[in-house]
Amino acid sequence: xxxxxxxxxxxxxxxxxxxxxxxxxxxxxxxxxRQPQVSKHLKVLAQAGLVRVQPRARHRIYHLEATAFEEMRxxxxxFEELWETRLDSLGRYLVExxxxxxxx
Amino acid sequence: xxxxxxxxxxxxxxxxxxxxxxxxxxxxxxxxxRQPQVSKHLKVLAQAGLVRVQPRARHRIYHLEATAFEEMRxxxxxFEELWETRLDSLGRYLVExxxxxxxx
DNA sequence: TCGATATATTCCTTGACAGGAATATGATGA
DNA sequence: TCATCATATTCCTGTCAAGGAATATATCGA
Numbered sequence: 730x731x732x733x734x735x736x737x738x739x740x741x742x743x744x745x746x747x748x749x750x751x752x753x754x755x756x757x758x759x760x761x762x763r764q765p766q767v768s769k770h771l772k773v774l775a776q777a778g779l780v781r782v783q784p785r786a787r788h789r790i791y792h793l794e795a796t797a798f799e800e801m802r803x804x805x806x807x808f809e810e811l812w813e814t815r816l817d818s819l820g821r822y823l824v825e826x827x828x829x830x831x832x833x
Numbered sequence: 834x835x836x837x838x839x840x841x842x843x844x845x846x847x848x849x850x851x852x853x854x855x856x857x858x859x860x861x862x863x864x865x866x867r868q869p870q871v872s873k874h875l876k877v878l879a880q881a882g883l884v885r886v887q888p889r890a891r892h893r894i895y896h897l898e899a900t901a902f903e904e905m906r907x908x909x910x911x912f913e914e915l916w917e918t919r920l921d922s923l924g925r926y927l928v929e930x931x932x933x934x935x936x937x
Numbered sequence: 938t939c940g941a942t943a944t945a946t947t948c949c950t951t952g953a954c955a956g957g958a959a960t961a962t963g964a965t966g967a
Numbered sequence: 968t969c970a971t972c973a974t975a976t977t978c979c980t981g982t983c984a985a986g987g988a989a990t991a992t993a994t995c996g997a
């Protein structure tokens with residue numbers, strides 16, 4: 730997931746899809762990218778579980794996949810406890826180090 | 834930030850630092866990676882703003898940088914509104930498409 | 938100051954991946 | 968069925984980044 734979002738073009742696509750679902754051609758127009766690259770990027774995003782496709786006549790409508798973003802949110806949220814006590818954490822570690830040096 | 838986390842080795846380092854700050858040598862030991870690669874990865878993570886370093890005697894203690902993760906959290910959170918109404922969003926779009934086809 | 942330890946940097950090689958151009962696939966409407 | 972539109976795939980090439988080995992830098996203790 731992170732490596733998929735790490736590519737600037739793909740992040741732009743995600744930011745676009747965030748507003749509403751888009752067909753491939755719309756993405757091409759809006760972002761000024763070439764159609765094959767857009768398709769390739771969408772493939773990567775789909776494999777990462779970040780987008781899903783919905784066929785609609787001859788168009789293929791891509792939209793964000795909620796599950797993936799919920800997963801990301803959970804991951805990031807699990808860090809929250811850390812910076813609430815971040816100074817304590819570093820401080821505690823340093824003290825531990827000092828102790829070890831005193832009595833090896 | 835995303836591309837920094839997109840590298841598996843670096844993600845492992847972040848997961849390790851999440852427990853508590855670590856010196857470079859400790860990371861090398863714990864993760865079984867080679868020291869130069871760890872230093873390089875830490876450099877990338879630092880440039881992405883994800884970690885900071887704290888010199889301590891001859892050791893360099895790396896720890897996660899809270900700001901970066903708060904930023905990530907804000908970004909992910911800003912998507913939350915979307916899947917609350919995700920079906921509505923897709924449905925609304927499809928209806929719009931139908932309308933356009935009827936009266937071009 | 939010197940030796941030792943901890944970490945960072947450089948150089949090199951290799952593999953992965955993004956972009957471009959051309960083409961293939963697939964679905965639709967006449 | 969055929970022509971066409973929308974999208975996907977392939978092939979090629981260049982670039983960039985990761986890993987390995989060797990070395991440089993820095994900091995401390997004696």
